[in-house]
Amino acid sequence: MFRRDWLIAFTFLAPALILLFGFTHYPAIQTLIDSFWTTPRGRRPATFAGLGNYTRMLEDDIFRRAMINNAIYAAITIPTSVALALAMALFVQGRILGRGFLRMAYFTPTVLPLIAVANIWLFFYLPGFGLFEQLRSWAGFSPRNWIGTPDTALYAVTVVTIWSQAGFFMIFYLAALQTIPPSLRDAAAIEGCAPLTFFRRVTWPLIMPTTLFVSVNATINAFRTVDHIFVMTQGGPNNASMLLLYYIYEQGFRFWDTAYASALTVVMVTILALIGIGQFFLLDRKVHYR
Amino acid sequence: MIRTQRTFPADTTGADLRLSGLCKTFATSTALHDINVTLPQGQFSVLLGPSGCGKSTLLRLIAGLENPTSGKIHLGDARIDQLPPKARNLSMVFQSYALFPHLDVAENILFGLSVRGTPKADRAARLHKVAAMMGLSDLLARKPAALSGGQQQRVALARAVISERPVCLMDEPLSNLDAKLRAEMRVEIRALQQRLGLTMVYVTHDQVEAMTMADRIVVMHAGRIEQVASPRDLYAQPATMFVAGFIGTPPMNLIPRNALPGLDAPANATTIGIRPEDVTPLESGAGPQVTARVMAVEYLGADQLVTLAIEGATLLLRLTGRAGALPATLDLRLPQLALHFFDAAGHRLPSPSDLSHPQAQEHDNDQYA
Numbered sequence: 001m002f003r004r005d006w007l008i009a010f011t012f013l014a015p016a017l018i019l020l021f022g023f024t025h026y027p028a029i030q031t032l033i034d035s036f037w038t039t040p041r042g043r044r045p046a047t048f049a050g051l052g053n054y055t056r057m058l059e060d061d062i063f064r065r066a067m068i069n070n071a072i073y074a075a076i077t078i079p080t081s082v083a084l085a086l087a088m089a090l091f092v093q094g095r096i097l098g099r100g101f102l103r104m105a106y107f108t109p110t111v112l113p114l115i116a117v118a119n120i121w122l123f124f125y126l127p128g129f130g131l132f133e134q135l136r137s138w139a140g141f142s143p144r145n146w147i148g149t150p151d152t153a154l155y156a157v158t159v160v161t162i163w164s165q166a167g168f169f170m171i172f173y174l175a176a177l178q179t180i181p182p183s184l185r186d187a188a189a190i191e192g193c194a195p196l197t198f199f200r201r202v203t204w205p206l207i208m209p210t211t212l213f214v215s216v217n218a219t220i221n222a223f224r225t226v227d228h229i230f231v232m233t234q235g236g237p238n239n240a241s242m243l244l245l246y247y248i249y250e251q252g253f254r255f256w257d258t259a260y261a262s263a264l265t266v267v268m269v270t271i272l273a274l275i276g277i278g279q280f281f282l283l284d285r286k287v288h289y290r
Numbered sequence: 291m292i293r294t295q296r297t298f299p300a301d302t303t304g305a306d307l308r309l310s311g312l313c314k315t316f317a318t319s320t321a322l323h324d325i326n327v328t329l330p331q332g333q334f335s336v337l338l339g340p341s342g343c344g345k346s347t348l349l350r351l352i353a354g355l356e357n358p359t360s361g362k363i364h365l366g367d368a369r370i371d372q373l374p375p376k377a378r379n380l381s382m383v384f385q386s387y388a389l390f391p392h393l394d395v396a397e398n399i400l401f402g403l404s405v406r407g408t409p410k411a412d413r414a415a416r417l418h419k420v421a422a423m424m425g426l427s428d429l430l431a432r433k434p435a436a437l438s439g440g441q442q443q444r445v446a447l448a449r450a451v452i453s454e455r456p457v458c459l460m461d462e463p464l465s466n467l468d469a470k471l472r473a474e475m476r477v478e479i480r481a482l483q484q485r486l487g488l489t490m491v492y493v494t495h496d497q498v499e500a501m502t503m504a505d506r507i508v509v510m511h512a513g514r515i516e517q518v519a520s521p522r523d524l525y526a527q528p529a530t531m532f533v534a535g536f537i538g539t540p541p542m543n544l545i546p547r548n549a550l551p552g553l554d555a556p557a558n559a560t561t562i563g564i565r566p567e568d569v570t571p572l573e574s575g576a577g578p579q580v581t582a583r584v585m586a587v588e589y590l591g592a593d594q595l596v597t598l599a600i601e602g603a604t605l606l607l608r609l610t611g612r613a614g615a616l617p618a619t620l621d622l623r624l625p626q627l628a629l630h631f632f633d634a635a636g637h638r639l640p641s642p643s644d645l646s647h648p649q650a651q652e653h654d655n656d657q658y659a
Contacts, residue, residue, distance in 0.1 A: 181388065187384060190355075192375075206391070
């Protein structure tokens with residue numbers, strides 16, 4: 001039975017539905033399908049490869065390197081930027097001189113495009129006369145090429161990420177802190193609650209929803225943003241700063257191995273989904289929503 | 291329902307709360323000028339005044355949430371204005387209740403005890419006793435968001451009571467409740483204060499709360515104390531024109547003296563006050579007679595309020611609701627014993643009405659400068 005109001009409903013939904021399907025759902029499904037086929041080249045069409053692309057990953061040293069790097073990168077950027085954001089928010093929430101200026105200063109890195117941030121940091125890291133080199137030479141250390149050395153390249157780009165996103169997360173924490181009524185602090189003061197106890201027993205639980213939101217975002221960012229890798233290292237030297245998404249880009253758009261890139265994408269999306277779901281289920285129980 | 295037996299040892303450290311020379315200046319304004327008052331132990335003292343009169347600031351000074359610019363606060367012999375809030379031996383109930391939204395009722399009530407490291411067994415016993423007393427025993431596992439306003443109010447009270455501290459401060463605790471609940475809580479808070487022998491300092495702008503609950507009312511205006519007195523004395527003998535015009539619904543009529551030329555009043559009296567219920571129409575008796583035009587009648591059921599115009603002034607008159615239609619003009623008596631005289635500065639002068647309340651003489655005005 002055909003119903004008139006269904007037609008009307010679909011007509012209204014169509015613009016959004018077509019865009020969403022055409023640019024999000026269809027590519028996602030196509031990527032999943034492509035990952036089970038070989039890359040078509042010239043007159044040689046794609047053939048079904050089964051799990052071939054996936055078994056190839058197991059023997060791919062660069063893939064393994066990228067996974068390990070990304071794990072280290074995530075393990076450092078997520079907690080550090082969240083903790084830094086909270087510390088900055090607590091600092092600029094109080095009544096201190098130049099509060100507005102400090103808040104703005106902390107937020108500035110967020111306003112800058114990551115490409116620009118990476119360029120700024122390239123100058124900081126510049127061997128010989130970059131900012132860090134100047135400081136090191138005053139202290140009497142030998143010069144060092146931070147982003148050109150395999151041992152330090154990954155950590156050098158990690159620092160850039162933290163610098164650029166902590167200010168953004170601070171805004172969320174600042175907003176959460178403002179919603180805590182000052183009378184709670186008064187009540188706790190009368191009960192004899194020390195500031196640290198108040199933070200642990202009242203502030204921290206009350207800003208838990210923000211912590212969850214921010215840490216999910218930090219996790220996504222750890223896999224999603226590689227702009228600074230393009231500018232600073234291109235994954236080098238010797239894949240020392242290779243991250244998963246950058247590796248996908250290399251496979252897909254530099255070597256045009258789209259099938260392998262599709263399989264890598266499926267792996268990355270799966271990892272992200274698992275982490276995201278895990279965070280929600282793990283933390284959601286402890287979160288008090290007002 | 292009011293039991294006078296004390297269930298808590300609140301009297302062990304009980305002592306008067308003395309404020310002397312207390313001033314508080316903020317960056318742009320002065321909130322309190324030279325406050326001198328004693329709030330006696332075990333009594334219910336109400337700080338009453340219009341918004342912005344400094345009563346909440348005064349309470350926060352007592353609590354230690356603000357520091358006085360100058361002056362001293364003593365609890366008994368101990369000077370407490372230098373101490374942090376926790377060391378002042380007092381509890382406080384906030385207007386917003388200040389319940390911790392992520393903790394359940396039991397945790398909210400026990401927050402102070404657990405922060406101070408009271409032994410677990412002691413905590414449980416005290417929680418049981420206080421929850422039973424406040425009627426919260428069935429709600430202990432609920433979060434504040436799942437409670438009604440009245441229940442939240444009880445939790446806030448329980449949190450103050452369980453601390454077993456002798457002084458309890460309350461900052462407009464009933465202003466977020468509806469009228470019916472407010473009336474119930476007035477009775478309950480008063481009963482609780484008497485049962486526990488608490489030294490209560492209660493801030494409100496609602497004179498009904500002040501009149502019904504207080505042993506002692508401290509009327510404040512523009513950062514100064516206008517009068518300290520019992521509710522009866524406050525009503526019978528307002529010390530200033532401000533108090534006369536603030537207490538009572540409707541408040542006292544304040545008439546320029548030259549509008550009542552026939553009246554026998556002291557030479558320096560510039561204003562004459564009389565309560566609306568003391569004006570008697572069409573009756574013989576002592577006091578000068580005034581002829582007034584009826585301007586408006588407000589019918590309230592039991593009463594009706596009549597607005598009258600006399601030469602150069604208006605006058606409110608309270609009549610019983612049963613009185614029939616009024617004529618266009620009324621002949622009034624202003625009974626001599628109901629008159630209050632005020633000088634040009636707004637202070638009370640010896641008045642005939644002093645005689646009708648002789649008991650008021652004893653402890654009126656004794657504590658304020």
